[in-house]
Amino acid sequence: MKKNAKILLFVFLFAATMVLLFGWVLPAVLQVYLHNAYIRGFTLLLVFSIVVLAKRFTWNRNIVYVIAVFTLFSMMIDTSGNPVFNKPLEWIVSPVGELQVMQDVNNYAPGEYAITDHIAILKQSGEVLKLSTAWLYLYRFVQYVALYSIVGTILGAVIGMLPQHKLPLIQTVDEYLTEEQEQKAAAEMKRREEAGIGRQIPPEDIQASVRQLKKDGKLIPAIKLVRQHTDLSLGEAKQYVEKL
Numbered sequence: 001m002k003k004n005a006k007i008l009l010f011v012f013l014f015a016a017t018m019v020l021l022f023g024w025v026l027p028a029v030l031q032v033y034l035h036n037a038y039i040r041g042f043t044l045l046l047v048f049s050i051v052v053l054a055k056r057f058t059w060n061r062n063i064v065y066v067i068a069v070f071t072l073f074s075m076m077i078d079t080s081g082n083p084v085f086n087k088p089l090e091w092i093v094s095p096v097g098e099l100q101v102m103q104d105v106n107n108y109a110p111g112e113y114a115i116t117d118h119i120a121i122l123k124q125s126g127e128v129l130k131l132s133t134a135w136l137y138l139y140r141f142v143q144y145v146a147l148y149s150i151v152g153t154i155l156g157a158v159i160g161m162l163p164q165h166k167l168p169l170i171q172t173v174d175e176y177l178t179e180e181q182e183q184k185a186a187a188e189m190k191r192r193e194e195a196g197i198g199r200q201i202p203p204e205d206i207q208a209s210v211r212q213l214k215k216d217g218k219l220i221p222a223i224k225l226v227r228q229h230t231d232l233s234l235g236e237a238k239q240y241v242e243k244l
Helices: 002-034 037-055 063-077 087-093 133-161 179-195 204-215 219-228 234-243
Strands: 097-109 112-123 128-130
Touching: 037 063, 037 133, 063 133, 087 097, 204 219, 219 234
Parallel strands: none
Antiparallel strands: 097 112, 112 128
């Protein structure tokens, strides 16, 4: 009996929670989010910062694409902006009139309505001049490009101070050899095998590539390149590169 009562109580509480959550809390939060100018801008900046930091985007690592994508979304989501973002726009239109953010409420049915934000200019004569959507998009585009660029630069400096990821133990070295070098190396190895010479020293072309890799500070690719063209162990290849 007690078990059944607990189950019924749990079901009742769960149903009440769902009704409260989806019937009142979420709509209220969504309403505040959609029509609170500051929350929209803050959320966009927060998501942008999280993406940049998580993937460690910098000006040298494709942050320009992230800025472009976020700018396009932001200028459509946050078209009306907020008092801070709109301050430069106020200065621009001040010779014409006062900038006004207006809301149109459209009732479709009892309890169903839609709120549309738009920006207008209130002239001194009392005439209301609605700002062109195209010009508003252009302004918002420039604004978010500048904003994300500044934030991205700051985050890039932060990323530069974070510990870097360790290099993988094995890296490909195919990109360091030309096709001609590969052919010469293969021919040299074949000649040595036919002559019964052990692969203790890499061919001359490979040695030149190893020297260049070492000079560039790429020791791991250099060691791997030596091992690919000799019978040396990892330790022997490391010593060979260090002495080269």
